[in-house]
Amino acid sequence: MPNSICTTCGTQYVDSDQVPNSCLICADERQYIGHSGQQWTTAEKLRQTNRTAIKFKEPGLIGIGIEPQFAIGQRALLLQTPHGNVLWDCISLLDESVVQAINAWGGIKAIVISHPHYYSNVVEWSRAFGDVPVYLHADDRQWVMRPDKSIVFWSGATLDLLPGVTLIHCGGHFAGGAVLHWAEGADGQGVLLSGDIIQVVADRKHVSFMYSYPNFVxxxxxxxxxxxxxxxxxSYRRIYGAFWGAVVQDDGMAVVNQSAQRYLTAIRE
Incomplete structure (x- = not known):
């Protein structure tokens, strides 16, 4: 029985002989049902129409996305460390070429997702690399559409995943929204992987914060x-957002603080 994947958000559901009536992730007020109505695909069909794209971002950090763009359009990031590799966020497509490439780079020790919009095909990713643990914040437990033994619900303010790799609970966009701090990134000046909990905006000189991005809340x-x-x-110099090109190259800490003040001034006025 196939595992249906929503074409609007990319979330994979439990296997069933019938597709769900609607995607619960997209029916939430932060997202939306596609303009043509609820549409579904499967991992098998997606492998026939799309392919994975790999781009090297900086030493120790590799981007993995889907071409042509699918669903929300985020790309994952493979973080390489001496203590094991971490996949940050996930995509709906998993094909043999990317499995072989990642295994050549040392495989994956853990998968971490920033928030439910990027849960995507995470169970199949975990199984492809030996049932590695998938860390999701417990505050977002209700949004798991394909439960699996690989899922680890973490709680609290932070989680030291590996030496120099820390998950930080931020909330905001979702109750369990999280970012990842990589202390050795940017030549030891620190990197923040922010998904869209802290959204890198188009000018790449600022970030912003939203409850709903498509619905402007x-x-x-x-x-x-x-x-x-x-x-x-x-401490962090660089910020990697959720999408290709969404990178603040320098002064990341100042950018977050200044952008937050700009945002707070705007909503207070």
């Missing part, structure tokens, strides 16, 4: 304040 001042306090203890 802003976050409250208190939610943005919580995000700022969560990342304040960490």
């Amino acid at each position: 802003p976050l409250s001042a208190s939610a943005v304040g919580y995000i700022l306090s969560a990342v304040r203890p960490y």
Whole structure:
């Protein structure tokens, strides 16, 4: 029986002989049902129409996306460390070429997802690399559409995943929204992998914060304040957002602080 994948958000559901009536992720007010109505595909069909794209971002960090763009369009990031590799966020497509490439780079020790919009095909990714653990924040437990023994629900403010690799709970966009701090990135000056919990915007000189991006619902001042306090203890020069090209190259800490003040001023006025 196939595992249906929503074509709007890319989330894979449990196997069933019938497709779901609608995608619960897209029916939520932060997302939307596609303009042509609810549409589904499968991993097998996706492998026939799309392919994985790999791009080297900096030493120790490799981007993995889908071409042509599918669903929300995010790309995953493979973080290489001396203690094992971590896949940050995920994509709906998994093909043999990317499995072979990642295995050549040392495989995957753990998978971490920033928030439910990027859960995608994470169970198949885990199984392809030896049932590696998938870390999801417990506050987003309700949004798991394909439960699996590989899923580890973490809680609290932070999780030290590997030496120099820390998950930070930020909330905001989703209750369990998280970012990843890589201390050795950017030549030891630190990197923040932010998904769209802290969204790198088009000018790549600022970031922003939203409850819903497609429906333009802003976050409250208190939610943005919580995000700022969560990342304040960490040093980082560079920020990688959720999409190809969404990178703040320098002064990442200052960019977050200045962007937050700009945002707070706008919503207060």
